[in-house]
Amino acid sequence: MARATVIGSGPNGLAAGVALGRAGYDVRVLESASTIGGGLRTQELTLPGFRHDVCSAVHPAARSSPIFRAFGLDDRVDWIHPDISYAHPLDGGRAAIAWRDIERTAAGLGVDGDAWLTRLRPLSTHIDGVVDFTGNQLLRVPGDPITAARYAIRMLEQGTPLASSAFLGDAAAALMSGVVAHANAPLPSLAAAAAGLLLAAHGHAGGWAYPRGGAQTIADALVADIEVRGGTVETDVHVTDLDALDWGDPGRGDLLVLNTSPRLALTHSDIPAGYARTLTRYRYGPGVAKVDFALDGPVPWANADVATAPTVHLGGTRAEVWASENAVAAGRVSDRPYVLLVQPSVFDSTRAPAGNAVLWAYIHVPAGSDLDPTERITAQIERFAPGFRDRILAHHAVPASAREAINPAEIGGDISGGLFDIRQALRRPALSPTPWRTPMQGVYLTSGSTPPGPGVHGMAGWHAARTALADAGTPATLADLFG
Ligand SMILES: Cc1cc2nc3c(=O)[nH]c(=O)nc-3n(C[C@H](O)[C@H](O)[C@H](O)COP(=O)(O)OP(=O)(O)OC[C@H]3O[C@@H](n4cnc5c(N)ncnc54)[C@H](O)[C@@H]3O)c2cc1C
Numbered sequence: 001m002a003r004a005t006v007i008g009s010g011p012n013g014l015a016a017g018v019a020l021g022r023a024g025y026d027v028r029v030l031e032s033a034s035t036i037g038g039g040l041r042t043q044e045l046t047l048p049g050f051r052h053d054v055c056s057a058v059h060p061a062a063r064s065s066p067i068f069r070a071f072g073l074d075d076r077v078d079w080i081h082p083d084i085s086y087a088h089p090l091d092g093g094r095a096a097i098a099w100r101d102i103e104r105t106a107a108g109l110g111v112d113g114d115a116w117l118t119r120l121r122p123l124s125t126h127i128d129g130v131v132d133f134t135g136n137q138l139l140r141v142p143g144d145p146i147t148a149a150r151y152a153i154r155m156l157e158q159g160t161p162l163a164s165s166a167f168l169g170d171a172a173a174a175l176m177s178g179v180v181a182h183a184n185a186p187l188p189s190l191a192a193a194a195a196g197l198l199l200a201a202h203g204h205a206g207g208w209a210y211p212r213g214g215a216q217t218i219a220d221a222l223v224a225d226i227e228v229r230g231g232t233v234e235t236d237v238h239v240t241d242l243d244a245l246d247w248g249d250p251g252r253g254d255l256l257v258l259n260t261s262p263r264l265a266l267t268h269s270d271i272p273a274g275y276a277r278t279l280t281r282y283r284y285g286p287g288v289a290k291v292d293f294a295l296d297g298p299v300p301w302a303n304a305d306v307a308t309a310p311t312v313h314l315g316g317t318r319a320e321v322w323a324s325e326n327a328v329a330a331g332r333v334s335d336r337p338y339v340l341l342v343q344p345s346v347f348d349s350t351r352a353p354a355g356n357a358v359l360w361a362y363i364h365v366p367a368g369s370d371l372d373p374t375e376r377i378t379a380q381i382e383r384f385a386p387g388f389r390d391r392i393l394a395h396h397a398v399p400a401s402a403r404e405a406i407n408p409a410e411i412g413g414d415i416s417g418g419l420f421d422i423r424q425a426l427r428r429p430a431l432s433p434t435p436w437r438t439p440m441q442g443v444y445l446t447s448g449s450t451p452p453g454p455g456v457h458g459m460a461g462w463h464a465a466r467t468a469l470a471d472a473g474t475p476a477t478l479a480d481l482f483g
Pocket of ligand 1: 007008009010011012013030031032035036037038040041054055056057058059060061062237238239240246259260261264288290357362383406407408409415416446447448449454456457
């Protein structure tokens with residue numbers, strides 16, 4: 001039986017492991033941390049009984065992912081489907097709300113209701129076409145060219161100064177800016193718009209679901225599938241030198257899959273100079289500074305709808321959100337930063353003792369910043385939820401400078417696997433129709449540093465696995481492996 005060694009147990013590494021295990025490989029996953037899951041970990045970071053998502057929390061891309069659909073993730077995880085995908089509070093107790101129901105969203109956006117429908121309904125009603133286009137490398141003919149063209153046109157609008165004239169009122173403008181700002185890139189920019197439009201389309205298609213019990217439940221389901229086929233997952237194994245690792249013989253069909261920073265490939269002594277140059281020139285982006293709170297009750301939001309929204313974008317108007325993101329690109333952090341916030345306890349009572357709550361929040365910061373984000377995030381929440389500060393029982397902060405110690409793939413605290421701009425959307429990390437394949441025999445890349453980029457979707461894992469299977473002369477489809 002040929003061996004497949006996967007370094008890293010993130011969603012892409014585990015997805016690759018599941019696919020290769022089902023294709024008959026003897027799978028061995030090596031993970032540097034003491035727990036499995038990479039971006040899919042849930043832990044008691046503050047107080048006993050308070051279970052926080054260490055990284056990812058909300059999973060629209062996982063639910064629409066072709067490999068996770070084929071795997072039957074919906075039957076293995078208890079999804080919570082909130083009516084609100086994301087909320088964006090404004091000063092004075094107002095809020096813009098992205099309901100899963102797009103008509104209800106439009107009704108709440110007043111003068112901009114029709115503009116919202118015009119922009120997002122053609123994408124949300126053809127979400128499979130959007131996922132097909134964005135879920136692969138971009139050097140190919142899209143499966144649904146009309147939807148891809150519509151998506152590209154909206155990207156050209158939201159990713160350029162034209163975005164300023166898309167909406168008349170401040171609510172829709174703020175709502176769109178909050179979702180586009182996920183990309184951790186200057187605003188407006190094409191790559192940020194691409195990511196934001198995908199997320200916004202998901203918001204009105206399947207919605208922004210999250211798993212009861214936390215992101216860890218997704219990792220556990222994937223690991224169970226690897227183990228049931230005889231595969232293993234070993235923790236506390238930090239691989240720093242590929243030449244020192246026994247991963248078998250590529251001449252006999254053994255595989256090595258790197259769910260790590262592509263930098264690890266530089267330690268392979270057979271790496272051609274040109275490919276080494278490509279990986280060395282690959283650029284990493286700004287970082288993330290996160291804080292998890294244990295609370296003695298729900299957040300006292302000034303707006304009642306925000307209290308029922310698991311995902312909340314803080315930062316006020318579009319102008320403020322853009323200024324915050326552009327400050328990061330210029331090497332600074334705004335005093336009133338854009339904050340991504342998730343309050344899972346709104347619908348998941350398993351995450352904290354009765355009556356209590358967990359809260360997850362992060363801001364974008366320059367690469368390697370050692371800023372403790374706690375005070376800035378607390379002040380932004382307090383701005384839209386007076387009295388929040390009094391609810392805090394404990395908190396756990398992780399500056400960008402500490403992220404690499406938690407996950408060696410997060411260079412300088414970059415959680416996207418590399419700078420997210422148009423150039424690196426195409427060259428991720430190399431310009432190739434099969435960027436998951438390296439020039440070293442049997443060695444493949446799978447992470448946010450390969451298409452389709454960051455997020456919990458497992459698709460980079462599937463692309464690496466299907467490329468390896470095709471190279472081995474045993475091509476397989478999802479239907480072949482998952483029935
Ligand atoms: C704070 C935060 C919030 C996020 N929120 C969301 C969200 O809500 N929704 C969403 O879809 N995405 C979110 N993301 C992004 C998402 O988590 C990542 O894009 C995704 O996990 C990337 O998956 P991956 O499999 O490529 O790698 P990772 O999940 O990064 O896993 C890589 C694994 O490899 C291990 N590893 C790395 N190098 C080595 C080595 N040399 N030796 C051994 N092991 C190694 C790491 O420890 C890690 O476990 C978030 C990320 C962070 C950090």
